[in-house]
Amino acid sequence: MIVVDTNVLIHTLLPDPATETAKAVLRRDSDWHAPSIWRSELRNALVLLARADRLPWNDAPLLMEVAERRMARLGHAVPSSAVLEAARRSGCTAYDAEFAVLAERLDVPLVTWDRALLDAFAGRAVTPEDFAGS
Secondary structure, eight states: OEEEOHHHHHHHHSOSTTHHHHHHHHHHOOOEEEETTHHHHHHHHHHHHHHTTSSOTTHHHHHHHHHHHHTTTOEEOOOHHHHHHHHHHHOOOHHHHHHHHHHHHHTOOEEOOOHHHHHHTTTTEEOHHHHHHO
């Protein structure tokens, strides 16, 4: 079981240079969890990609459906007090702190490419390359 940041999940959906690494994480551990905010983060990423003409608008809902099937029942509510405290301590956004708090509560690694999370939660957060290679 692992907590996966949205920036890893999206690379399992789109062909790009990071796709193979993200899929290697999935092969190593397919029991992915995330705070409920992952849906909003992924929707926003898909909108940004479509606006930048890197993704056809018609593909966005289809990719969201694929992600929702993969992550079905794996979105977790995270206590606000714990998120706010983690954000205060770390300097990360509350959005990012949700992922770190969930990983701490589940006592599992947080797999992310987010440098702020990797730096602030060095004992918990790990890059996809390191996770997939270990």
